[in-house]
Amino acid sequence: MAYFRWRRAIELAALDRPWVGELLLRRRFEKPKFTPPEGWNAEYERGEYDRLVRTEQRHHHRLLAGLITDGRQATKVLEIGCGEGVFLESLKSHQGVTYLGVDISSVAIERARVRFAKEIAAGTVRFDVGDGSAYPAQKNFDAIVFPECIEYLDDIVEVMDHYACFLNTGGQIGLSQWMGARPLRLWRRLKAWGKVTNQAVVSADWGGAWLVATLAPRRD
Numbered sequence: 495m496a497y498f499r500w501r502r503a504i505e506l507a508a509l510d511r512p513w514v515g516e517l518l519l520r521r522r523f524e525k526p527k528f529t530p531p532e533g534w535n536a537e538y539e540r541g542e543y544d545r546l547v548r549t550e551q552r553h554h555h556r557l558l559a560g561l562i563t564d565g566r567q568a569t570k571v572l573e574i575g576c577g578e579g580v581f582l583e584s585l586k587s588h589q590g591v592t593y594l595g596v597d598i599s600s601v602a603i604e605r606a607r608v609r610f611a612k613e614i615a616a617g618t619v620r621f622d623v624g625d626g627s628a629y630p631a632q633k634n635f636d637a638i639v640f641p642e643c644i645e646y647l648d649d650i651v652e653v654m655d656h657y658a659c660f661l662n663t664g665g666q667i668g669l670s671q672w673m674g675a676r677p678l679r680l681w682r683r684l685k686a687w688g689k690v691t692n693q694a695v696v697s698a699d700w701g702g703a704w705l706v707a708t709l710a711p712r713r714d
């Protein structure tokens with residue numbers, strides 16, 4: 495706990511001072527480059543993401559779900575990097591949600607399909623295996639979200655340009671992300687790409703902290 499709290503102090507400082515992140519977070523917390531689907535499958539099979547289901551790991555999901563549904567009677571959501579569908583656990587308590595979740599890991603998607611079998615049967619939820627860097631969404635959405643996922647995708651501006659085409663008028667991009675050096679670098683590029691409509695930091699008692707944000711493409 496002490497370690498995570500110490501890390502959180504640095505992450506918060508790095509949010510407005512990029513040099514702090516580059517100096518103190520870069521080497522130690524730099525995350526992987528591209529991992530192939532088999533790599534993600536193996537991690538899911540080893541149970542490395544079981545912790546994501548725990549309630550103290552999901553405050554950022556709850557906030558993001560609230561932000562994208564706020565003021566809407568019905569919300570069509572595309573989630574990229576949905577894993578086992580844990581974000582949908584938070585989203586489904588909001589009314590009028592229809593949802594498509596995409597992940598590169600077939601193991602994670604199979605688990606999501608079991609977890610949400612009832613909603614899939616009702617026709618409100620669907621899961622698909624696919625590469626989230628350029629998923630051919632086909633339909634339009636009110637929100638396209640990337641919870642803890644942006645750092646695993648291709649060039650973030652190209653990815654956002656791709657998905658902006660699948661947003662309804664007034665639609666939003668949503669993300670949540672831990673605040674390592676690489677995600678913060680991506681966040682700065684995203685702020686230049688879109689208009690930030692919400693930005694907050696969610697922090698858990700054990701020391702975890704996530705940046706949660708929504709953006710509108712500048713074309714709106």
Ligand SMILES: C[S@@+](CC[C@H](N)C(=O)[O-])C[C@H]1O[C@@H](n2cnc3c(N)ncnc32)[C@H](O)[C@@H]1O
Binds near residue numbers: 574581598602624626
């Ligand atoms: C840290 S997990 C987060 C899972 C989930 N979004 C959450 O917040 O609980 C990152 C997820 O991104 C997925 N992922 C990584 N690269 C991807 C890609 N290119 N396309 C789609 N999903 C990807 C992984 O399989 C994994 O499920």
